[in-house]
Amino acid sequence: MILSRAARMTLRCVMALGLTVIYIPLFVVLVNSFNADRAFGWPPSGFTTHWWTQALNNDGARTAVLTSVKAGLGACALALTLGTMAAFAVQRYKFFGRDTISLLVVLPIALPGIVTGIALSNAFQVTLQPLGIGLGLFTVIVGHATFCIVTVYNNVLARLRRMGTNVEEASADLGADTFQTFRYVTFPLLRSALLAGGLLAFALSFDEIIVTTFTAGPGVQTLPIWIFDNLFRPNQAPVVNVVAAVLIVASVIPIYLAQRLSGEASAH
Amino acid sequence: MPAPAVRLHDLRKSFGDVTAVSGIDLDIHDGEFFSMLGPSGSGKTTVLRMIAGFERPTGGTIELAGRDVTRLAPFDRDVNTVFQDYALFPHMSVLQNVEYGLKVKRVRRTERRERALEALGSVRLEGFAERRPAQLSGGQRQRVALARALVNEPKVLLLDEPLGALDLKLREEMQIELKEIQRRVGITFLFVTHDQEEALTMSDRIAVFNNGAIEQVGTPAEVYERPASAFVAGFVGTSNLIGGVSVRPEKIHVDTQPEGPAQGDRQALGTIAEVVYAGAVTRFVVDLEDGGRVVALQQNQQTSSMDVMRLRGSRVRLGWKSVHEYRTPQED
Numbered sequence: 091m092i093l094s095r096a097a098r099m100t101l102r103c104v105m106a107l108g109l110t111v112i113y114i115p116l117f118v119v120l121v122n123s124f125n126a127d128r129a130f131g132w133p134p135s136g137f138t139t140h141w142w143t144q145a146l147n148n149d150g151a152r153t154a155v156l157t158s159v160k161a162g163l164g165a166c167a168l169a170l171t172l173g174t175m176a177a178f179a180v181q182r183y184k185f186f187g188r189d190t191i192s193l194l195v196v197l198p199i200a201l202p203g204i205v206t207g208i209a210l211s212n213a214f215q216v217t218l219q220p221l222g223i224g225l226g227l228f229t230v231i232v233g234h235a236t237f238c239i240v241t242v243y244n245n246v247l248a249r250l251r252r253m254g255t256n257v258e259e260a261s262a263d264l265g266a267d268t269f270q271t272f273r274y275v276t277f278p279l280l281r282s283a284l285l286a287g288g289l290l291a292f293a294l295s296f297d298e299i300i301v302t303t304f305t306a307g308p309g310v311q312t313l314p315i316w317i318f319d320n321l322f323r324p325n326q327a328p329v330v331n332v333v334a335a336v337l338i339v340a341s342v343i344p345i346y347l348a349q350r351l352s353g354e355a356s357a358h
Numbered sequence: 359m360p361a362p363a364v365r366l367h368d369l370r371k372s373f374g375d376v377t378a379v380s381g382i383d384l385d386i387h388d389g390e391f392f393s394m395l396g397p398s399g400s401g402k403t404t405v406l407r408m409i410a411g412f413e414r415p416t417g418g419t420i421e422l423a424g425r426d427v428t429r430l431a432p433f434d435r436d437v438n439t440v441f442q443d444y445a446l447f448p449h450m451s452v453l454q455n456v457e458y459g460l461k462v463k464r465v466r467r468t469e470r471r472e473r474a475l476e477a478l479g480s481v482r483l484e485g486f487a488e489r490r491p492a493q494l495s496g497g498q499r500q501r502v503a504l505a506r507a508l509v510n511e512p513k514v515l516l517l518d519e520p521l522g523a524l525d526l527k528l529r530e531e532m533q534i535e536l537k538e539i540q541r542r543v544g545i546t547f548l549f550v551t552h553d554q555e556e557a558l559t560m561s562d563r564i565a566v567f568n569n570g571a572i573e574q575v576g577t578p579a580e581v582y583e584r585p586a587s588a589f590v591a592g593f594v595g596t597s598n599l600i601g602g603v604s605v606r607p608e609k610i611h612v613d614t615q616p617e618g619p620a621q622g623d624r625q626a627l628g629t630i631a632e633v634v635y636a637g638a639v640t641r642f643v644v645d646l647e648d649g650g651r652v653v654a655l656q657q658n659q660q661t662s663s664m665d666v667m668r669l670r671g672s673r674v675r676l677g678w679k680s681v682h683e684y685r686t687p688q689e690d
Contacts, residue, residue, distance in 0.1 A: 259412055260445035262432040264459035264510065274462070278449050 116338055123335040128328060145332035154316035155333075158296055160227060161312055165234035165295040166288050172235070173242030173287065174280075181250040199240040206236060207304030214305065225307030233305035234298055238291035245287035246280060253279050282351040289344040297337075313337070361424030363388045363514050363546040364409060369418035371404050378404045380570040381418070386514075386548060388423075391540050393549045393557040396567030397593065402550050405567075406516050409548065410439050423513055433462075438507035439516040443523070444499045446491040452478065452502050453487035459510040477509035478502075480539065497528045504539070514546045521556065533559055554594045558582060566590045582606075588686045598652045600626060602685070609682040610654040612642050613675040621677035628652065633670050635663045642669070644676060652676065 093101070126136030145151055173195075179185075180192050198206060210233045214225060223229075257279070261271040299314040306312065311319070317333060320326035364386040371379040379401040386392045394402040407413040409420055411432035419428045427435050438459070446455050456477055460470035478484055481501035491499055500520060507515055517536075521529045537560050540547045551557050557564050558578040565575045566589075574586035585591035585604075597604045611621040612630075631651070632643035640661070642654045654676060658666070 256441060256443060256445035257447055259410075259432070260439070260441060260447070261458070261462075263410055263412075263437075263439045264462065264506070265433045266458070266462040267431075267433050270462045274458070275447060 119331060120335045120338065123328075123332045130327075130331075141328040141332045145329045145336075148329050150311070150316055150320070151313075151329060151333055154311050154313040157227065157310060158313040161230045161234060161302075162292045162295040164227070164231035165238045166292045168231065168235035169238035169242045169291040170284060170288050173239040173291075174246050174284065176239070177243050177246035177250060181247055182255070195243050196240050198237040201237075203298070203300030206233070207301045210236070210301065211304040225305060226310050227306075229305040229307070230302055230310060230312065233301045234295040237301075238294050241290035241294065242284070242287035245283040245290075249280055249283035286348040286351040289348040293341065293344055297341075360388060361421065362386055363390070363423060364548065365419075365421040365424075366405070366409075367419045367421070369405065369408065369420065370416045371401075371408060371413060372416045378570055379408070379415075382572055384565060384572065384575065386546060389544050389546055391537065391547045391549065391560055391562045393551060393561040393564045394567055395551055395554060395557040395564050395594070397552055400567035401570035402567045403518060404570075406439075406518055406548065406550050409514070410437055410516050411435050436513045437516055438510050438512040439518065440500075440503045440507050440520045442519045444491075444503040444520075446499055446502055446506070448491055450490075451487065452483065452489050452491065452494070455491065455502055456506045456509050458506065463510075473509055474505075477505040480508070480542075481505045496524055497532065500524065500532065504536075508539070508543060508545070511543075512545065514548055515540075517547060517549045519550055519552070521551075521553075529556075536560065558594070564594075566593065568593070583682075584684055585686055591684075591686050596653055598654075600646070600650065600652060601648075603683040604686060605652075605678050605683055607641070607653045607655040609678050610652065611677045612644070612654050612656055613677060614669060614672060616673050616675040618675070620675075622679040624678050624680055624683070626652070626676045628674060628676060630669050630672050630674055633666055635666055640666045642674075644674060646676075 121134060122130045123141055124137050124139065125131075125134040126138040126140075127134060176191070176195050180188055180195075210229070211225070214223075214229050214232075218224070218229070253276075257275055258271055261275045262268075266274065297314055298312075299318060302312050302315060306315065313333070317330055320330050362385040364384070366382050366384040369379060369382040369384075370377075382401075382405060394405060396402045404413060408415050409422075411427070411430060411434075415428060419426055421427065422436060447458065450458070453471070453474055456474040457470050460473060465473075475484070475487065478487060481504055483498060483501055483505065486494065486498065486502075491502065494502065500523075503520070520536075521532050524532060533556060536547075536549075549557075549560065558581075561578055563575060563577055564581050566573045566581060568589045574581055574590045576584075576586075581590060581594055583606075585594060585597070591597040591604055596607050598607060598610070613621060616627060626646050626648065628644040628646040630642050631645045634641040634643070635658075638658060640656050640658055642656065644652045644654060646652060656666075
C-alpha cells in the first residue's frame with residue numbers, strides 16, 4: 091500500500107504516542123526503584139539500591155514470589171497436559187459434540203474473571219471442603235488452569251492442523267510403534283508449540299488477581315495479591331516498586347521467547 | 359508355487375454409507391511392477407492404504423507373502439510407502455529421514471548410516487545428506503522419500519501417485535528411473551496412478567479400477583489392445599466405435615485420395631472436421647458418411663503443420679485392419 095507523506099508522518103506519530111503511553115510508565119517504575127526519594131519525587135533526588143536490598147530481605151515479598159511461581163508452574167503443567175490432550179482429541183478424532191467441546195475449552199478465557207472466581211469459590215467450598223480440602227494453593231492452581239488450558243490448546247491445535255497425519259503415518263509405515271512415533275516425530279514437531287503455549291499459560295497465571303482472590307483462601311498470597319495489599323502502605327511502596335521492576339524484566343523473557351518460537355514455527 | 363507377494367481376497371471398504379472398495383480379488387506376483395490405474399475416487403488409493411495398514415478393511419483379507427496381515431498395524435507389516443506428498447520429516451536432515459526406519463528397528467548406528475548413505479547414492483543424492491527437506495526441490499524430495507522406503511528392503515513398495523506433483527519433464531525422467539531402480543532391487547512395486555500413459559510405460563501388469571472394483575487385470579498391451587470393458591477402452595487411450603467394433607486412433611490410416619488403393623481390409627469414407635497438430639503427431643477428427651465421428655492419429659513423418667492444417671474439410675478414406683478391431687461387452 092502506498093501512503094502519502096502526510097499520512098506516513100501522522101501514522102508514525104500515532105504509533106510513537108501509543109508506545110510512549112505504554113512504556114514510559116514502566117520506565118518510570120524502573121527508575122523509581124533506584125530513586126532515593128521515598129515519595130518518588132521527580133526528578134529523582136539521588137541513586138540508591140536501598141529499596142532493592144530491602145525488597146530482597148522482605149519475607150512477605152519472597153514468599154509471595156515463591157507462591158506465584160508454584161501456582162504458575164502447577165497451572166502450566168495442568169494446562170499442558172489437559173490442553174494437549176484436548177487438542178489431540180478435537181483435531182485427530184471425530185466424535186459427537188466435538189465442536190461443542192472445542193468451544194467449551196476456549197470459553198473460560200473470555201469469561202469475566204469475577205464470574206469464574208465466584209463460581210469456582212462456591213464449587214470448591216461445596217465439593218472440596220467436605221473432603222477436608224480447604225481453599226489454598228491447590229485451588230488456585232485449578233482455578234488458573236481453567237483459563238490457562240486455552241493458550242496450550244490453541245497452540246497445539248494449530249500445530250496439529252498444519253502438521254496433518256501424514257508424517258505420523260509415514261513413521262508408522264517405516265516401522266515405528268506408537269510410542270516411537272510420538273517420541274521421534276509428533277513431540278519434536280509439537281515442542282515449540284508446547285513451549286509457546288506453556289510460557290503464555292505461566293504468564294497468564296503469574297499476574298492473575300481476580301480468580302486468585304476468590305480461590306486462594308486466607309493463608310495463600312500470590313505476588314499480585316501481595317502487591318495489591320501493600321501498594322497503599324506508605325512504608326512498603328518503595329519495595330512494591332522494586333518488585334514491579336523485577337516483574338517487568340522477568341515478563342520480557344518468556345514473551346520474547348514465545349514470540350520467537352511462534353515465528354520460527356510459521357517460517358517452516 | 360510360492361505365495362504371491364500380495365493377495366487380496368474379497369477386500370471391501372465402506373466409509374459410512376459410501377462404498378469405496380467393493381470386493382476385490384487380486385494376486386500380485388513377487389518382483390512385479392504392478393500398477394493400479396483408475397480415475398480419482400475409483401478406490402485404488404483406498405486399496406493401497408489398506409495394504410499399508412492405514413485403513414482397516416470392512417471385509418475380506420490381505421496377505422503379504424502368504425501371511426494374513428489384515429488386522430496388523432502398519433509397523434508390523436513388511437511394506438513401505440512412498441507418499442503422494444512425500445511426508446518427509448521436516449525436523450530431520452535428509453540422512454536422518456532415510457535412517458529412520460533402521461533406527462526404530464534398532465539397527466546399530468554405524469550400519470544404519472552406511473546403509474542410508476548407500477540408499478541416498480542409489481537415488482543420486484549423496485551430497486544432500488545434511489540438508490533439510492525444505493531445502494530440496496520437488497524431484498529431490500521425491501527421491502529422498504524413495505530412498506527412505508527402499509533402505510528398509512521391504513517385500514513390497516507401495517507408491518501412491520508419487521510423480522503427481524512433478525512437472526512433465528521431471529515426471530518422464532522419474533518414470534524411467536523408478537523402473538530402473540525396481541529392476542535393480544527386485545522389490546515388488548505396487549504403483550497407484552490415474553495417468554494411463556504412466557501405467558502403460560512402467561508396469562508389468564495393470565489393474566484398471568472403476569467404482570471400487572477392478573475392471574481388468576493384464577499386461578499394458580492386453581489392457582490397451584484388448585480392453586475388457588467399454589470403461590477400460592475409454593479410460594486407457596481413446597477408442598473409436600465404428601459399426602459395433604472399436605478401433606484405436608493410431609491404427610486408422612487417413613488417405614487423402616479416396617479413390618486410391620485401400621490400406622487395410624476395412625474402409626470408411628468421411629470428411630475431416632478438425633485437425634489438431636501436436637508436433638510429433640496430428641489428430642484428425644473425421645465425420646463418417648455413414649454417421650458417427652472417428653479420431654485418427656497420424657505420425658508427422660513426411661508432413662508438417664502447413665500440410666496437415668490445409669486438410670480440414672477434405673474428403674478422406676479411412677483404412678484399418680480387422681485384426682486391430684476389438685469388441686467390448688456392452689454395459690447396461
